[in-house]
Amino acid sequence: MSDVLDRPGLAGTAAAAGTPLVRLSDLHVKFVTRDRTVHAVNGVDMRLDAGEVLCILGESGSGKSVTLRALMRLLPKTARVTGGIEVGGRDVQAMDEGTLADFRGGDVAMIFQEPMTALDPVFTIGRQIAETVQRHERASRAAGMARALELLELVQIPSAKRRLDAYPHELSGGLRQRAMIAVALACRPKLLLADEPTTALDATVQIQVLLLLRRLQEQMGMGVVFVTHDLGVAGEIADRVAVMYAGKVVEEGPVDAMMRAPLHPYPKGLLGATVHAGMRGRRLTTIPGAPPALETLPKGCAFAPRCPEAEPACLEAVPALRGPVPGRLARCIKVPGAAS
Amino acid sequence: MSSIDQDRGGPAQPLLGLRGLKKHFPIRGGMFGGAVATVRAVDGIDFTVRKGETLGIVGESGCGKSTTARLLMRLLALDAGEMLFDGEPVGVNDQAGGIGLKEYRRQVQMVFQDSYASLNPRLPIEDSIAFAPKVHGVPAKEAAERARDLLAAVGLSPAQFARRYPHELSGGQRQRVNIARALALQPRLVILDEPVSALDKSVEAQVLNLLMDLKEKFGLTYVFISHDLNVVQYISDRVLVMYLGIAAEQGPVDAIYDRPAHPYTQALLASRPAMDPGKRRMEPPLTGDPPNPVNPPSGCRFRTRCPFAEAVCAERVPLSADLGGGHEAACHMAVPGSGHSGAGRLAA
Secondary structure (H helix, E strand, C coil), rough: CCCHHHCCCCCCCCCCCCCCCEEEEEEEEEEECCCCCCEEEEEEEEEEECCCCCEEEECCCCCHHHHHHHHHHHHHHHEEEEEEEECCEEHHHHCCCCHHHHHHHEEEEECCCCCCHCCCCCCCHHHHHHHHHHHHCCCCCCHHHHHHHHHHCCCCCHHHHHCCCHHHHHHCCCCCCCCHHHHHHHCCCCEEEEECCCCCCCHHHHHHHHHHHHHHHHHCCCEEEEEECCHHHHHHHHCEEEEECCCCCEEEEEEHHHHHHCCHHHHHHHHHHCCCCCHHHHHHCCCCCCCCCCCCCCCCCCCHHHHHCCCHHHHHCCCCCCCCCCCEEEECCCCCCCCC | HHHCCCCCCCCCCCCCCEEEEEEEEEEEECCCCCEEEEEEEEEEEEEEEECCCCEEECCCCCHHHHHHHHHCCCCCCCCEEEEEEECCCCCCCCHCCCCCCCHHHHEEEEECCCCCCCCCCCCCCCHHHHHHHCCCCHHHHHHHHHHHHHHHCCCCCHHCCCCCHHHHHHHHHHHHHHHHHHHHCCCEEEEEECCCCCCCCHHHHHHHHHHHHHHHCCCEEEEEECCCHHHHHHHHCCCEEEEECCCEEEEEEEHHHHHCCHHHHHHHHHHHCCHHHHHHCCCCCCCCCCCCCCCCCCCCCCCCCCCCHHHHHHHCCCCCCECCCCCEEHHHCCCCCCCCCCCCCCCC
């Protein structure tokens, strides 16, 4: 097990000190089909340091999963991606197919909401992990299987030796999720991308997987970008949170400050609308209406039509990100502080 | 309309009483296609739904909560058990003094999780809502009028929405249509099976507020099924916690959430995210997944994951112990003299 944890970063890809692990600059993604164009991501800047956990929080259609997939160039052909995507100081957009194949699974790995579609149903769990190790590290099959066993123990799968020979359908939901995490960690990625990995799990299993991910992240010093729609999940795992709405980051900051007192009206509304203990008998505050369709971009703030604090100026131009306190940013003209 | 429309037994008589509710599903296989195993989806539960209350049913996947919903609606036939609706046995013929299924289903309606699959894609929503009243003999014109009134009641302007098709609506709007459709027969009991689970948080709050308003406006009784403990706490008056086809614990919402007696309920509540990064959980309250309901553990079904399990838990099935105030838990620790070392600690 120690071998898995102690291994240094891949030679030749180690970034110089001070370079962020992930840097997105002015990322735009639109999906162009014959009938229509959808502007899914509209100018996202983001940075993640090594060993940091960033949660991208947003509702369906906010562009959070598209942003995540762009980091690994997993978007379909209809996607038009512009802007800078750097991981470990390397330009992801410029990679050729061969480089990209080494990059995916080696430096960056991803886990998904539905492990049944991420795992191959016709190979055993052990083979799938070993294959990754063989492919990326040119290890022998035996060495690959040995690593597979270590990894299953690392993700706390009981009777790991026996489970090496299990097919995905033979495992319960929680074990399958752990097996998928084991595949993702096979080559000790520096960056783990997680797309709602606990959303489909039951409450008692969700907390197990969250705690496991947090522990593995600390032990392996990985950077993690974790996409979720659940404020509670973000509270359990994030260091920093970026809230997305209509393809833009509307607020960003440390998780505790964000959850205690959000700056932007959208996360404020979201916090009020999330049912938690002690709200019984009180009427829930809601955000009226629904998120905008992203076929045409609004000229001003995309949240303004649903915002209780909106004024005419909000519709004039897209508000800039403002930083009222160091480390926190919000895209709202009502937030004090200089536009950055 | 028939007399069952009105309250009969008075407010003290439960609207729905269930005893020994059971549903097993055979798994077929083998050479002759015989039953090789049985899924004990619902394995003997008792509960009542009081008039005007919201009963929340919580549990993890596979605990039988959705099967329970379908049994309540009689979309599945009972294997065993007794159902009384306002004192009348359900599903027996009228001469024997019971309620026929057609009449029962007019009184009890259901809203499903998947808002799209539960609407006919080829019907404008107005016609979907008016469909059931027409089947039950309401003249077409009156049914259409009722549909438009209901659309207004669920917050969708009839002028704007009545002629739309389901695919032209958002998820939240479609769920409003499903609620309107469930109310079209003026039922007394509405079964809500994960009605907000597929919705975004901001829309979920809108729908929860709407459900509370409609309950008051139409004097409804709800059975609210969900895996979301916070939502159940918010909306319910009483709560039933299910585990592997049985009732682990039931009682008033405050008793369940403030003084959970069953170790499963305690673990379930402790698994909720803290909503405070300063108070993160360090150890998971439970390990492993819920076992397969095909071969549930002997004795207490929770014993394989229970931190307090002892020999007695494998030997005997715990009976529901009364903890006072309608709070019951099926755990040997709640029964004095059960043979468990912690027995009686919880007794009232």
